[in-house]
Every structure is written in C-alpha cells, then in structure tokens.
Amino acid sequence: MQIIRLIAGQPVTDIDVWARIGDDDPLPESAPALVSLARWQSAGAGLARRNVAVGVWLASDEVLDGLISDLERLDLIALDFPNLNDGRHFTTARLLRERHGFRGEIRATGQVLRDQLFAMARCGFDSFELQAHQDTAAAHEAFSEISVVFQPAADGRAAAQAIRAGGAGAHASAS
Amino acid sequence: MYAYDTLDQTFVEQRTAQFREQVRRRLANELSEDEFKPLRLRNGLYLQLHAYMLRVAIPYGLLSADQLRALARIARRYDRGYGHFTTRQNIQFNWIRLEDAPDILNDLAAAEMHAVQTSGNCIRNITTDQFAGVAADEIDDPRPWAEIIRQWSTNHPEFSFLPRKFKVAVTGSASDRSAMRVHDIGVRLTRGIDGEIGFEIWVGGGLGRTPMIAQLLRGFLPKEHLLGYLEAILRVYNVEGRRDNLYKSRIKILVSALGIEKFRELVEAEWNQITDPGLQLGDAEISRVRAHFRPPQYADLPGRSPEFEAKRLEDAAFARWAKANLFPHERPGYAAVTISLKPIGGVPGDLTAAQMEAVASLADAYSFSEIRVTHRQNLVLAHVPQHRLYDLWRALDALDLATPNLSRVTDIIACPGLDYCGLATARSIPIAQRLSERLAALDEQYDLDQLTINISGCVNSCSHHHVGHIGILGLEKGGAESYQITLGGSSAEDVAVGRIVGPGFGAVDVVDAVETILITYLGQREDGERFLDTVRRVGQDPFRDALYKQP
Numbered sequence: 001m002q003i004i005r006l007i008a009g010q011p012v013t014d015i016d017v018w019a020r021i022g023d024d025d026p027l028p029e030s031a032p033a034l035v036s037l038a039r040w041q042s043a044g045a046g047l048a049r050r051n052v053a054v055g056v057w058l059a060s061d062e063v064l065d066g067l068i069s070d071l072e073r074l075d076l077i078a079l080d081f082p083n084l085n086d087g088r089h090f091t092t093a094r095l096l097r098e099r100h101g102f103r104g105e106i107r108a109t110g111q112v113l114r115d116q117l118f119a120m121a122r123c124g125f126d127s128f129e130l131q132a133h134q135d136t137a138a139a140h141e142a143f144s145e146i147s148v149v150f151q152p153a154a155d156g157r158a159a160a161q162a163i164r165a166g167g168a169g170a171h172a173s174a175s
Numbered sequence: 176m177y178a179y180d181t182l183d184q185t186f187v188e189q190r191t192a193q194f195r196e197q198v199r200r201r202l203a204n205e206l207s208e209d210e211f212k213p214l215r216l217r218n219g220l221y222l223q224l225h226a227y228m229l230r231v232a233i234p235y236g237l238l239s240a241d242q243l244r245a246l247a248r249i250a251r252r253y254d255r256g257y258g259h260f261t262t263r264q265n266i267q268f269n270w271i272r273l274e275d276a277p278d279i280l281n282d283l284a285a286a287e288m289h290a291v292q293t294s295g296n297c298i299r300n301i302t303t304d305q306f307a308g309v310a311a312d313e314i315d316d317p318r319p320w321a322e323i324i325r326q327w328s329t330n331h332p333e334f335s336f337l338p339r340k341f342k343v344a345v346t347g348s349a350s351d352r353s354a355m356r357v358h359d360i361g362v363r364l365t366r367g368i369d370g371e372i373g374f375e376i377w378v379g380g381g382l383g384r385t386p387m388i389a390q391l392l393r394g395f396l397p398k399e400h401l402l403g404y405l406e407a408i409l410r411v412y413n414v415e416g417r418r419d420n421l422y423k424s425r426i427k428i429l430v431s432a433l434g435i436e437k438f439r440e441l442v443e444a445e446w447n448q449i450t451d452p453g454l455q456l457g458d459a460e461i462s463r464v465r466a467h468f469r470p471p472q473y474a475d476l477p478g479r480s481p482e483f484e485a486k487r488l489e490d491a492a493f494a495r496w497a498k499a500n501l502f503p504h505e506r507p508g509y510a511a512v513t514i515s516l517k518p519i520g521g522v523p524g525d526l527t528a529a530q531m532e533a534v535a536s537l538a539d540a541y542s543f544s545e546i547r548v549t550h551r552q553n554l555v556l557a558h559v560p561q562h563r564l565y566d567l568w569r570a571l572d573a574l575d576l577a578t579p580n581l582s583r584v585t586d587i588i589a590c591p592g593l594d595y596c597g598l599a600t601a602r603s604i605p606i607a608q609r610l611s612e613r614l615a616a617l618d619e620q621y622d623l624d625q626l627t628i629n630i631s632g633c634v635n636s637c638s639h640h641h642v643g644h645i646g647i648l649g650l651e652k653g654g655a656e657s658y659q660i661t662l663g664g665s666s667a668e669d670v671a672v673g674r675i676v677g678p679g680f681g682a683v684d685v686v687d688a689v690e691t692i693l694i695t696y697l698g699q700r701e702d703g704e705r706f707l708d709t710v711r712r713v714g715q716d717p718f719r720d721a722l723y724k725q726p
Contacts, residue, residue: 063414084213085296087336091413094333099448115197115214122332135205145193148186150326151402152453153333159453160182160326161460 081110097124097154114139124154187284195277219290227271230293235303235321236264236548240535245286247531298328305549317347338416338424354666379430386641387427407446471543476508480561496579514554515578524552584623592632599632601649601656626706642666658685663710
C-alpha cells in the first residue's frame with residue numbers, strides 16, 4: 001500500500017512496510033508489526049523484546065491513558081478515523097507530540113482524505129494512509145495550500161501572533 | 176475596527192483558492208457529496224430547499240461602510256438583490272450557485288471578509304454586544320477580546336472536527352446584550368480584586384432541542400490565560416463530548432451529564448498542563464489588537480442638543496422613533512441608533528442591495544463609516560451626534576428603515592423557516608409578517624415595550640424561541656403546521672427558558688393566540704410592568720385560561 005510520509009516537513013509517497021496483525025494472528029518473523037491496544041496491553045513486553053519494530057493502533061474511542069509509560073518502546077502509533085466527523089484523534093496526536101514527547105511515527109488511518117491532511121500534520125501526524133480512491137500525488141499539495149496559521153500546534157510553525165510580535169516581515173514569514 | 180495585515184489577507188486569499196479547487200473537484204465528481212459537505216460547510220455554504228445558501232461571517236457584528244457595499248454588490252450580482260441578517264450577527268445569501276461560490280469568496284476577501292467557520296462542527300463566529308465601546312456600563316470593550324478569540328479559533332487544526340458546532344459570545348457589560356448565557360461558552364469581562372481586567376467563564380448554555388442556561392465555570396480568569404483556558408475547555412469537549420447522537424453532542428449535554436464540578440475538574444487539570452507560551456497573551460499583542468478598536472475622533476459636544484429636543488417636541492413620529500430606537504452613548508452629545516430591519520409586515524432581518532448601499536452612505540455621513548449587526552437582526556449606527564438625529568431619521572424613513580419598534584412587540588426574530596431551510600418543519604417568516612401586521616396597532620395603542628417575539632421553524636431554534644419573551648416553535652403535526660408557544664424566556668442578564676403555555680395552535684390561530692396573550696398581559700400588568708415581570712409574578716395560569724377555556 002502507498003502512504004504519504006512527511007520527511008522534514010515535505011510530503012513523499014512511500015511504500016508501507018507495516019503489517020497490521022489481528023489479535024489472534026501469529027506475529028510475523030521479521031516485519032514491523034502493528035497491533036491493537038488490547039493485544040499490546042496483554043502481550044506488550046513480549047512484543048517489544050522482538051528485534052523488529054512494534055506499533056499500536058488506537059480506535060477513535062481509545063485514549064492514551066494506559067499507554068504513556070510504553071511510548072518509548074513504540075515506533076509507530078496509528079490513530080484511526082472511522083468517519084469524516086470524528087475528530088478525537090486530532091487531540092490524541094497533539095498530546096503525543098506536545099505533552100508526552102513521542103518522537104516515533106504517528107499515522108492517520110481509516111477515513112483519511114486529502115482535505116484533512118493539513119490539520120493532521122499540524123497536530124503532529126507524519127504519515128497518512130489515504131483512502132484508496134485518492135490521488136496521492138495531488139494530495140501532496142494539501143500541505144502547502146495554507147501558509148498562515150493563527151495558533152501554536154504540534155508542528156512548531158510560528159503563529160501569526162508570534163510573527164507580529166517578533167516584528168518579522170509578514171511577507172517573508174508567511175511563505 | 177480591525178484591519179487585516181498581510182498575514183490575515185494571505186490567509187483569506189489562500190483559503191479562497193483552496194475552496195475554489197475543492198469546488199472544482201466536486202463539480203468534476205472527484206469529491207463525493209459526502210466528502211465535500213464538511214468542506215463547503217466550513218466555508219459557509221449550505222444546501223437548502225431551493226438553492227445553496229452562503230453565510231458570510233461578520234466578526235462580532237462589525238462592518239465598515241465599504242464592507243456593507245461589498246455585500247450589496249454580492250446580493251446584486253450573485254443573489255436576488257437582498258441579504259438576510261442572522262442571530263449570529265452574520266448575513267446569509269439564499270440563492271447562490273455552487274459554481275459562483277469561489278468568486279463570491281474572492282470578492283469577500285478583497286473587502287477583508289470571509290465565510291470561514293460560519294457553519295460546520297467547529298468554532299463559529301464570535302458574537303458580542305452591539306453597543307461595545309459605546310455603552311456607559313462597560314467594564315472593557317469586548318471587541319478586542321472577540322478578535323483575539325476569532326484569530327485563535329481560525330482554522331484551528333485540533334478543533335475543526337468537534338462533536339458539534341461551538342458558539343462563543345463575549346460581553347463587557349453587566350447588562351447582557353449578547354445572550355452570553357445561551358452560548359457554549361460565554362465570556363464576561365470583569366475586574367479582579369486589584370482592579371485588573373479578567374474574565375468570568377460560563378459554559379454549557381445552548382438552545383436547540385434541549386435548552387440550557389450556561390453555568391459559571393470560573394469566576395476570574397487572568398486576561399493572559401484566555402486562549403489557554405479556552406483550549407482546555409475545547410480539548411475536554413473534543414475528547415469527552417458525545418458523538419453517537421446528533422442531539423446530545425453539544426457541550427451543554429456533556430456539562431450537564433458530568434455536573435459542573437466534575438467538568439471544572441477536567442478543564443482545570445487539562446489547563447494546568449497547557450504550558451505553550453504561544454497561547455499566553457502578552458501585553459504587546461493585547462495592545463496591538465486594542466489599537467484597532469480605538470474610539471473614533473468624537474467632536475466635543477454639549478450633553479444636551481437643543482435641536483434634538485426641539486424636533487422631538489415638533490414631530491411626534493420622530494419622537495416615537497427616538498424613544499424606541501436610541502441607546503445612550505457614553506460620549507456627551509452622541510447617541511447609538513438602531514435601524515430596525517423589522518418593517519411592519521416585512522421579512523425580519525432582510526435588507527435589499529439598494530438599502531445596504533444607502534445605509535453605508537448614511538454610516539459615512541453620520542457615524543464614522545461603521546455599521547453593526549445585532550443578534551436581534553437589526554443594524555446599529557453607533558456614534559450619531561444628537562443634533563443630526565432628525566436628519567438621519569428622515570433619511571432612514573425615506574428608505575423604509577425608520578420603524579420605531581426596537582425591543583417592542585413587532586421587533587420579531589424569525590429564522591428562514593420552511594420558505595428556505597431544509598431542516599424546517601414549519602414556516603416562520605409568514606407568521607412573523609402576519610403577527611407584525613396584527614400587533615402594530617396594539618403596540619401603538621398600549622405601548623408594548625420590552626416585549627419581543629422569537630419564531631423558530633424547527634427544534635434547532637435558530638431564532639432562540641426558548642429565550643423570547645414570547646417564543647413560538649413551528650412543528651409539523653399530522654401533516655399540518657402546529658405552533659407551540661412559550662412565555663417568560665429571556666436572553667439578557669435575567670436569562671430564563673420560557674415555559675410552554677399549552678397545546679400548539681395552527682398557522683392561522685397562532686396570530687389570534689398571541690393577541691390573546693397580549694390582551695391578557697394588558698389586563699394583568701401593574702404600573703407599566705414589563706411583560707416578563709408580569710409573567711413571573713402571575714405565572715402561566717391567566718394566560719392558559721384565556722387561551723384554552725371555552726367561554
């Protein structure tokens with residue numbers, strides 16, 4: 001499957017190496033394994049001892065509470081969007097980055113459309129499983145359509161208010 | 176008023192270009208209607224019964240004369256020559272083609288306007304007191320704070336997919352003209368023990384199917400923490416708010432389910448962990464925004480104008496208008512004028528393009544080129560010298576804009592209802608028109624002041640019928656319209672949800688029923704008592720008896 005990945009803030013199309021493993025499926029020998037929160041919590045220690053990367057995916061109604069102390073052992077956290085209206089994981093991503101200092105990959109899965117990518121990136125997502133019918137190359141443009149932001153978020157962009165306070169030329173800073 | 180800098184301008188232009196591309200993809204069928212819907216909504220575009228409706232943001236109801244002219248041009252060029260002002264101090268155009276929407280947004284951007292977040296499950300237009308900066312009882316001008324909140328909420332990446340829409344009102348006075356306590360968040364300017372400016376934060380108000388009055392969340396919030404605290408409330412709501420049922424997804428339901436103490440605990444715990452210095456409001460940013468709202472260059476005028484006094488004695492029609500439609504200005508010799516958009520028998524809140532242009536010219540001539548929209552669907556010229564009021568009145572009268580009925584029984588709030596809206600279950604506008612025609616004479620005879628009627632065409636209560644002194648809710652029962660009447664609501668500082676008086680009335684009988692209510696009030700009122708006070712004193716029984724007892 002193709003995914004979009006942000007590398008140093010720039011979108012690139014990439015091939016996904018992660019295998020999503022069902023709760024009763026055997027773990028792959030050598031491929032990175034993405035498991036549910038339930039599976040991680042019942043077998044987390046054993047999973048992390050393997051010499052390959054491990055990731056956990058959270059359904060839209062699952063929260064970080066039980067996972068905070070495990071974050072260092074995870075390479076990927078996938079956050080699922082079951083529909084276009086469920087925005088809970090925008091908060092989850094910001095908390096992972098800004099409060100818990102998670103530096104692994106945060107991936108958006110499920111109903112992920114081009115027009116949500118900018119907000120997702122601002123909240124700290126850095127990889128995106130686009131819905132199959134989406135044009136991946138065209139979706140790259142979603143990250144650069146808007147250059148001015150009005151609030152701090154996980155992407156570290158300077159908000160308009162900070163740019164004004166810094167006295168930086170609005171034109172130069174807006175690009 | 177606030178003027179865009181390069182950053183603000185760049186944003187609205189990029190946003191317009193982004194939407195143009197989204198519309199292109201929709202028209203080329205690259206986007207399904209389901210995918211497109213949240214995108215058009217957050218750009219103000221609804222699909223209604225007959226056409227698209229575009230709701231343009233008027234931040235805290237403040238417009239320049241040139242912006243009103245830009246709206247007039249849009250009404251002429253893309254609509255049928257008029258616009259409709261709303262209870263969120265915005266304007267709606269009801270006959271828009273999807274293909275034209277990007278061009279309209281482009282025209283708006285050129286006038287430092289937009290339609291961002293006038294719809295959708297995000298933070299909506301911030302509203303405030305139409306007499307901000309003018310009212311003598313003001314603790315601080317609410318507009319800079321509303322502007323600061325507007326900017327922070329603009330395209331907020333975390334809060335663009337909330338459980339439901341989210342409305343914030345800011346008021347700077349003890350008298351609440353912003354309906355602050357029926358908002359998701361109400362912000363009230365206050366002073367701390369050392370006299371410093373800060374905020375009371377109220378939460379969980381709202382109307383709709385389940386009307387609730389906001390509760391006090393925090394008695395004093397230092398001003399520098401405004402945005403951090405709002406971010407904490409929104410974050411708790413984004414995570415904890417219900418998403419399984421459209422009608423239980425507003426923050427009022429969450430606050431009521433958790434209880435205010437528990438909700439406060441969650442918000443304070445979250446707030447304590449929000450440490451981003453970028454959310455702290457520094458004095459420099461506050462001053463920068465405040466500078467946009469400096470008072471205009473007032474003339475030194477005597478407190479009383481002999482010309483004004485003389486004309487009032489001379490001309491009874493002018494005196495009547497001056498009594499109803501003027502509000503005291505904190506500066507000597509000035510008055511704030513409300514232009515009623517409720518002509519007798521007219522459509523509440525509608526204004527033609529020609530009237531918009533004429534009002535813009537009057538604002539240039541009489542009120543520092545500034546116009547305000549009220550949440551009661553009227554307009555305000557906030558700074559008119561008293562000695563020029565008579566001339567202004569004559570000009571307004573010639574435009575059919577001098578109806579002397581502010582806060583009176585014909586100052587009716589009505590939603591678009593079944594004439595336009597896809598959600599409506601009954602008509603609102605024709606009921607408002609017939610009520611206005613019927614009640615005008617009664618008002619003239621009996622001075623029905625401080626008595627207003629709000630009519631909604633469905634339970635979503637866009638016209639705030641729950642807090643109308645008389646509220647009317649149009650429902651559909653067995654294929655016919657049925658209008659349910661509530662009494663005793665208020666959106667002011669004595670906020671209350673009205674109580675249902677009894678079974679509903681048909682579209683014809685509801686006008687008689689309201690008249691019966693007014694006649695009952697006239698029989699019960701003591702010493703010029705307000706309708707609200709009479710209802711609170713005597714209760715519903717006399718009204719119920721008059722309405723439902725067979726003679």
